[in-house]
Amino acid sequence: MSRIVYVNGRFLPHREAAIHIEDRGYQFADGVYEVTAVRGGRLVDETLHLARLDRSLAELRIAAPMSRRALSFVLGEVIRRNRIRDGIVYLQATRGVAPRDHPFPADTRTSLVIAARRARAVNPKALAEGIKVITIPDIRWARCDIKSIALLPNILGKQQAREAGAYEAWQVDGAGLVTEGTSTNAWIVTEAGELVTRQADNAILNGCTRLALLDIARRIGLTIVERPFSVGEAKAAREAFLTSTTSLVLPIVRIDDTAIGDGAPGLLGRRLRELYVSHARNQAAGGPELPEVA
Ligand code: PLP
Numbered sequence: 001m002s003r004i005v006y007v008n009g010r011f012l013p014h015r016e017a018a019i020h021i022e023d024r025g026y027q028f029a030d031g032v033y034e035v036t037a038v039r040g041g042r043l044v045d046e047t048l049h050l051a052r053l054d055r056s057l058a059e060l061r062i063a064a065p066m067s068r069r070a071l072s073f074v075l076g077e078v079i080r081r082n083r084i085r086d087g088i089v090y091l092q093a094t095r096g097v098a099p100r101d102h103p104f105p106a107d108t109r110t111s112l113v114i115a116a117r118r119a120r121a122v123n124p125k126a127l128a129e130g131i132k133v134i135t136i137p138d139i140r141w142a143r144c145d146i147k148s149i150a151l152l153p154n155i156l157g158k159q160q161a162r163e164a165g166a167y168e169a170w171q172v173d174g175a176g177l178v179t180e181g182t183s184t185n186a187w188i189v190t191e192a193g194e195l196v197t198r199q200a201d202n203a204i205l206n207g208c209t210r211l212a213l214l215d216i217a218r219r220i221g222l223t224i225v226e227r228p229f230s231v232g233e234a235k236a237a238r239e240a241f242l243t244s245t246t247s248l249v250l251p252i253v254r255i256d257d258t259a260i261g262d263g264a265p266g267l268l269g270r271r272l273r274e275l276y277v278s279h280a281r282n283q284a285a286g287g288p289e290l291p292e293v294a
Contacts (some may be wrong), residue, residue, distance in 0.1 A: 031094030040284030130253030240268025
């Protein structure tokens with residue numbers, strides 16, 4: 001079956017889907033995106049993703065391409081037409097097509113592309129044995145809270161991680177504090193058993209997995225501290241893990257050359273992963289996104 005992509009009002013075969021060369025996304029990375037997981041043919045944490053999309057668009061003063069309801073319908077159509085049960089949907093919205101000039105053009109229409117694909121299986125070895133991260137300087141801009149398609153520092157960092165045999169690179173600010181991974185949020189569990197992740201300021205993307213997991217952690221009564229932590233503190237932590245839409249919750253067993261805890265995936269991270277997976281499964285079965293605590 002050929003893949004179907006939504007491009008500016010039309011559902012097209014993947015090979016025919018194209019964007020104008022003067023699209024500002026192509027020329028200036030003047031746009032935003034979302035990656036949302038699909039489970040059982042339904043979007044996971046849809047409200048969180050659509051709220052973040054609205055926020056990113058508003059911060060850049062890009063007009064919403066359509067109402068939330070309409071967007072939700074088109075997302076569902078892309079999933080349905082591609083017969084995706086488990087996978088991801090990629091959505092990109094840019095300021096549109098205009099002759100190349102830096103200021104905002106007067107009359108452009110927001111360009112919208114939505115594509116979906118089946119999920120890549122989670123690497124069972126990464127899950128069972130944990131993964132390694134390296135630390136690198138955070139060379140990004142001061143508005144990492146916007147899910148911009150401008151991802152050069154992120155791809156350079158991810159490539160550096162790959163070349164070092166690591167899954168991810170944790171970016172570190174000028175004060176020696178971890179901001180986040182190149183496409184994931186960073187977490188540790190302290191010796192005192194506190195769950196620590198950086199507060200959602202302009203230095204990080206407020207991950208939808210992060211938000212859902214914070215909610216889950218609160219419900220089970222964990223002590224949560226949203227604050228920055230240093231590389232040294234992370235290396236001395238009892239556990240470390242990362243979160244994202246595609247990795248869910250993945251245990252970290254090594255940061256640079258330091259083993260974390262006893263060098264095996266931590267128990268709390270494992271439990272949180274299981275809870276997150278059942279949270280996603282619950283939505284796949286038609287349940288609510290953030291169920292009320294019983
Ligand atoms: N941080 C960055 C820089 C990201 O690019 C991503 C996801 O792409 C995340 C964090 C995790 O966000 P989410 O949980 O919404 O996938």
